[in-house]
Amino acid sequence: MEPGHPLEAAPESWTGVPGDHPFSVGNLPYGSAADGRGGAFVVVRIGDRALDLTRASAVAGPDLLPLFARGSLDDLLAAGAPKWTQARASVKSWLTDAAYRGALEPLLRPVAELDLLLPFAVADYADFYGNEHHAANASRIFRPDSTGVAPNWRHLPVGYHGCAGTVMVSGTPVRRPQGQYRDEDGTVAFGPSRRLDLEAEVGFVVGTGTAPGTSVPVGGFGAHVFGACLVNDWSARDIQMWESTPLGPFLGKSFGTSVSAWITPLEALNEAWIASPARDPAPLPHLDDSARPNGLDLALEVRLNGETIAAPSFGTMYWTPAQMLAHLTSGGAALRTGDLFASGTVSGPRREERGCLLEYTWNGAEPFTLADGSVRTYLEDGDEVVITATAPGLYGRIALGEVRGRVTPP
Amino acid sequence: MEPGHPLEAAPESWTGVPGDHPFSVGNLPYGSAADGRGGAFVVVRIGDRALDLTRASAVAGPDLLPLFARGSLDDLLAAGAPKWTQARASVKSWLTDAAYRGALEPLLRPVAELDLLLPFAVADYADFYGNEHHAANASRIFRPDSTGVAPNWRHLPVGYHGCAGTVMVSGTPVRRPQGQYRDEDGTVAFGPSRRLDLEAEVGFVVGTGTAPGTSVPVGGFGAHVFGACLVNDWSARDIQMWESTPLGPFLGKSFGTSVSAWITPLEALNEAWIASPARDPAPLPHLDDSARPNGLDLALEVRLNGETIAAPSFGTMYWTPAQMLAHLTSGGAALRTGDLFASGTVSGPRREERGCLLEYTWNGAEPFTLADGSVRTYLEDGDEVVITATAPGLYGRIALGEVRGRVTPP
Numbered sequence: 001m002e003p004g005h006p007l008e009a010a011p012e013s014w015t016g017v018p019g020d021h022p023f024s025v026g027n028l029p030y031g032s033a034a035d036g037r038g039g040a041f042v043v044v045r046i047g048d049r050a051l052d053l054t055r056a057s058a059v060a061g062p063d064l065l066p067l068f069a070r071g072s073l074d075d076l077l078a079a080g081a082p083k084w085t086q087a088r089a090s091v092k093s094w095l096t097d098a099a100y101r102g103a104l105e106p107l108l109r110p111v112a113e114l115d116l117l118l119p120f121a122v123a124d125y126a127d128f129y130g131n132e133h134h135a136a137n138a139s140r141i142f143r144p145d146s147t148g149v150a151p152n153w154r155h156l157p158v159g160y161h162g163c164a165g166t167v168m169v170s171g172t173p174v175r176r177p178q179g180q181y182r183d184e185d186g187t188v189a190f191g192p193s194r195r196l197d198l199e200a201e202v203g204f205v206v207g208t209g210t211a212p213g214t215s216v217p218v219g220g221f222g223a224h225v226f227g228a229c230l231v232n233d234w235s236a237r238d239i240q241m242w243e244s245t246p247l248g249p250f251l252g253k254s255f256g257t258s259v260s261a262w263i264t265p266l267e268a269l270n271e272a273w274i275a276s277p278a279r280d281p282a283p284l285p286h287l288d289d290s291a292r293p294n295g296l297d298l299a300l301e302v303r304l305n306g307e308t309i310a311a312p313s314f315g316t317m318y319w320t321p322a323q324m325l326a327h328l329t330s331g332g333a334a335l336r337t338g339d340l341f342a343s344g345t346v347s348g349p350r351r352e353e354r355g356c357l358l359e360y361t362w363n364g365a366e367p368f369t370l371a372d373g374s375v376r377t378y379l380e381d382g383d384e385v386v387i388t389a390t391a392p393g394l395y396g397r398i399a400l401g402e403v404r405g406r407v408t409p410p
Numbered sequence: 411m412e413p414g415h416p417l418e419a420a421p422e423s424w425t426g427v428p429g430d431h432p433f434s435v436g437n438l439p440y441g442s443a444a445d446g447r448g449g450a451f452v453v454v455r456i457g458d459r460a461l462d463l464t465r466a467s468a469v470a471g472p473d474l475l476p477l478f479a480r481g482s483l484d485d486l487l488a489a490g491a492p493k494w495t496q497a498r499a500s501v502k503s504w505l506t507d508a509a510y511r512g513a514l515e516p517l518l519r520p521v522a523e524l525d526l527l528l529p530f531a532v533a534d535y536a537d538f539y540g541n542e543h544h545a546a547n548a549s550r551i552f553r554p555d556s557t558g559v560a561p562n563w564r565h566l567p568v569g570y571h572g573c574a575g576t577v578m579v580s581g582t583p584v585r586r587p588q589g590q591y592r593d594e595d596g597t598v599a600f601g602p603s604r605r606l607d608l609e610a611e612v613g614f615v616v617g618t619g620t621a622p623g624t625s626v627p628v629g630g631f632g633a634h635v636f637g638a639c640l641v642n643d644w645s646a647r648d649i650q651m652w653e654s655t656p657l658g659p660f661l662g663k664s665f666g667t668s669v670s671a672w673i674t675p676l677e678a679l680n681e682a683w684i685a686s687p688a689r690d691p692a693p694l695p696h697l698d699d700s701a702r703p704n705g706l707d708l709a710l711e712v713r714l715n716g717e718t719i720a721a722p723s724f725g726t727m728y729w730t731p732a733q734m735l736a737h738l739t740s741g742g743a744a745l746r747t748g749d750l751f752a753s754g755t756v757s758g759p760r761r762e763e764r765g766c767l768l769e770y771t772w773n774g775a776e777p778f779t780l781a782d783g784s785v786r787t788y789l790e791d792g793d794e795v796v797i798t799a800t801a802p803g804l805y806g807r808i809a810l811g812e813v814r815g816r817v818t819p820p
Contacts, residue, residue: 123574123575124573124574124575126573126660129657138656139656142656143656150655150656151592151655152592152652152653152655155590155592155598155652156590156652156653158653158655158656158657158660159657159660160570160571160657160658160659160660161570161571161572161573161660161664162571163534163536163571163743164533164534164574165533165534165743165744165745165746165749166622166743166744168622175622175623175742177741177742178625178740178741178742179740179741180565180566180694180740182561182562182565188565188691188694189694190694190695190696190740212576212578212585212666213585215588236741239741242562242565242566243562243566243568244656244657244658245560245561245562245568246548246549246552246553246560246568246654246658247539247568247569247570247654247658247659248570248654248656248657248658248659249570249657249658250536250568250569250570250571251737251738251740251741251743252741254571254741254743255741255742255743256622256743281598284590284598284599284600285600286600327661328661330588330589330590330600330661331587331588331589331646331649331661331662331664331665332585332587332588332665332820333573333575333576333661333664333665333666334575334576335575336575339575410742
């Protein structure tokens, strides 16, 4: 479907959730919730409630039960794109066809009552650096003698592998890490990070893997990527700055990476694709994404203690998600179900579009004041960060699942 | 047991393998073999044969069967150090007590007939850079204006996360990757790597994980690490050099990392611990490993097409494995069963101790000639690399499982 077409009228849902709700039947993100007995069940969100799909499928669509029986999204991810489409169509029909109301309404639970889990087993986690404003600002801050992005930056989506084992679900407290850093006077010390930062990113969850030695072309994105989530790639800037020469970020990131509890299926984002941005130089053929719109029109918001401090736009990313996946696999590295790759910090030309405090406060040189009068350079213990995003949907704007985390002392 | 004590007399084994065999009952590394029906069984190596532990435990020690039933080492790794000791003692008794011969001899299979698998599920893969000669040489080659290792290098074991999904078992062919690089004339191109390298490393396999927010002290190494293997961290130097600014190696490594089919339990290496090297400056307290010998006396050999080209010594590593683990967890990142961390290239002051071709040929500037008269700078298609290592053992020198791989065209 072409972007920019008129909104469709939403089918009525017996749940009462209207088509212009951010979690309407045009959205339907999936999650996983603890059942209190050591197990879990798959949920799909509709409005402020969630349907237990593990039980609903047993009632309404037993052919789908194998996708939901284990309670995580792993089997759904592995099932492949035709099954994703089938499952989504079935779930939508269950929520809009009044004939299902009697059987399924008892399986609706308020989202606020759910104990939401990390919804899939993260295989490998890769993090990109695909926003030009972020890359240029970080270059200037980390390497003051640099004039902008590195020479490779406009030729490939620069990225690195992170720690998959410390990816955690939204709401998990974020313990301030300890680590080694070098003070301005040259002293090398070990202690709690004093420059704890957030990074507002968008993540993409791989469903269908690849065989070793194969690569995914730019046009293969939809066949391999199941959906999207928000990512807060918490960063200890003092640790990161000291450790990163020459092999890149390591412990400055590995203490924790938060992701949404809800994974938005790519099909819910059909209306959000926009033209890929202009690039100079033109990408090499394997990264050429000009054949169709590969930009993704997501409007992010970063809130600190309830106050919006920045609103970066994902649509201005220099490198698109399809290019990131094509690059990631261009050397023949196999993809696995559950691989997660994130965009890198989403930023923009204006201060209020900067998706991390490194940029927002220029590494602490430009503090800011919150509504309660307190001043911040980096995050303080007790601070809570919430990242949200909306996108054009079939019936109105839809929301990605928020990613939330509060900083706790080391 | 103190290093350097006199050799013990080996107990006789009904297998006929003498105590001074590199795979004597003083070694007993574990592996996993395909059963030809889609399943696998756990094996322990004795001489040039291997005992099927999945079947042997059912006969000789049913209490151990749960550790071996699934056919990979995952359950053994997760069982924890006391179980590792118990299992090893049992296996040793099975192979030395003649009463077991009748039942177990039929379960011995020639190693050459086994289809050996990646013996455990790799959770996260981290790669260090802990050899001073390698770090200094790589600095000089990659950054000709540098005078040696980076300022952080003597303060912490520099490392990065690699791709866990492309770790593969010894013997798996290594496809030459394609990737993006910049030629000397400044042209940016995509094509098969022309600087494909090996890296001789030692890997350590985590058995017992940790809770988030905790760290493993230097003295906790043996409680968390199950054993050691050899690693060939294949590297495409042209891709790596172009991509690594500023976030480190990514696709120049992710196309494949080979590990031994055999994991040597730490207990087999009891005799191999040697004094930690002198450091300047002294490591910070959390990295202080001077309380006991934390160096590991492994003699590596790198063979190219059957010809030994280098013999690096692991005992000269600046950073010890216990320090690497302490550093890896110092920020509170949780360990998981199956985490693998590698040492970085093992190198030395002389050319014939350099564990990668980047150093050995000074990035191609100093080619070398093989016995067949052919000249190498980097690896050619068809080249086979074998890395082996031996260590002092209880009854004589023992061998780590080799890591072998042949380069195939892209």
